Amino acid sequence: MSAQRIEGKVLAAAVKARAAAQVEQLKRQGVEPCLAVVLVGENPASQTYVAGKERDCAACGIRSVRYDLPAETSQQELLELLARLAADDTVHGMLVQLPLPAQIDEQAVIAAIPPEKDVDGFTPVNVGRMMIGQPCFLPCTPAGCLEMIRSTGISIAGKHAVVVGRSNIVGKPAAMLLLAENATVTICHSRTADLADQCRAADILVAAVGKPGFITGDMVKPGAVVIDVGINRGADGKLCGDVDYASAAEKAAFITPVPGGVGLMTRAMLMENTVQAARRAAEKNG
Numbered sequence: 376m377s378a379q380r381i382e383g384k385v386l387a388a389a390v391k392a393r394a395a396a397q398v399e400q401l402k403r404q405g406v407e408p409c410l411a412v413v414l415v416g417e418n419p420a421s422q423t424y425v426a427g428k429e430r431d432c433a434a435c436g437i438r439s440v441r442y443d444l445p446a447e448t449s450q451q452e453l454l455e456l457l458a459r460l461a462a463d464d465t466v467h468g469m470l471v472q473l474p475l476p477a478q479i480d481e482q483a484v485i486a487a488i489p490p491e492k493d494v495d496g497f498t499p500v501n502v503g504r505m506m507i508g509q510p511c512f513l514p515c516t517p518a519g520c521l522e523m524i525r526s527t528g529i530s531i532a533g534k535h536a537v538v539v540g541r542s543n544i545v546g547k548p549a550a551m552l553l554l555a556e557n558a559t560v561t562i563c564h565s566r567t568a569d570l571a572d573q574c575r576a577a578d579i580l581v582a583a584v585g586k587p588g589f590i591t592g593d594m595v596k597p598g599a600v601v602i603d604v605g606i607n608r609g610a611d612g613k614l615c616g617d618v619d620y621a622s623a624a625e626k627a628a629f630i631t632p633v634p635g636g637v638g639l640m641t642r643a644m645l646m647e648n649t650v651q652a653a654r655r656a657a658e659k660n661g
């Protein structure tokens with residue numbers, strides 16, 4: 376068997392087209408959606424991600440403002456910038472690219488983002504709302520994973536989903552969203568004793584470990600849906616995922632590629648969240 380590729384490019388284009396149409400409508404009402412992106416330091420991967428977000432904003436008609444701060448920026452300086460952006464009514468969505476330099480407390484920074492502008496869905500208020508199924512901004516990567524799974528047409532309810540990785544920004548929220556769709560969910564991590572067996576039991580396998588080629592074909596159940604969240608540099612310098620695509624594709628029914636998979640959907644979901652933030656602000660003020 377050879378798996379069908381879940382094309383991030385095609386799905387992301389549809390999400391962005393929807394966002395662009397909503398931006399047009401907001402502009403006709405006199406609202407120009409705006410996303411502020413803050414980058415501290417010069418992490419090359421972060422610079423690439425931020426540039427991608429700016430490109431998507433431009434493609435959707437969203438104004439983006441970017442703040443590049445030096446690596447030695449103090450926490451106080453960053454919090455002051457965030458307070459200004461929080462108070463600026465022309466800014467609808469704001470995010471700080473992670474990771475942050477060691478002198479800055481990540482959670483203190485996230486907590487400084489007003490929940491109504493938290494288009495990454497990282498603040499405690501949005502995380503809590505997601506946990507209890509209330510309307511909130513969903514974190515972009517897990518939301519993108521769910522869109523990709525839904526695109527296969529398989530029903531998630533009753534399926535066994537295994538999420539490999541327990542980060543706050545991918546693994547944990549991905550597990551919660553799958554649970555909300557009535558999957559039976561297992562979260563695996565670096566201390567899981569029988570990882571390969573757990574993976575082999577998965578109808579839906581989400582890999583978010585950050586290790587190139589970590590999930591191999593022998594760990595994939597025949598007919599599974601495999602979602603690869605990893606973005607790694609392989610030994611050959613090329614981008615690769617957490618899943619060994621060639622061997623996994625022989626077993627899976629559906630699989631996401633890297634590049635061209637989850638990463639594109641993550642950015643598209645950010646556009647959707649930003650438009651939603653602008654729409655809510657317009658409804659509140661108008």
Ligand code: GUN
Pocket residue numbers: 470471472473474495515516544641
């Ligand atoms: N670093 C890696 N992924 C993300 C993300 O989705 N948002 C932010 N702000 N930083 C990240």
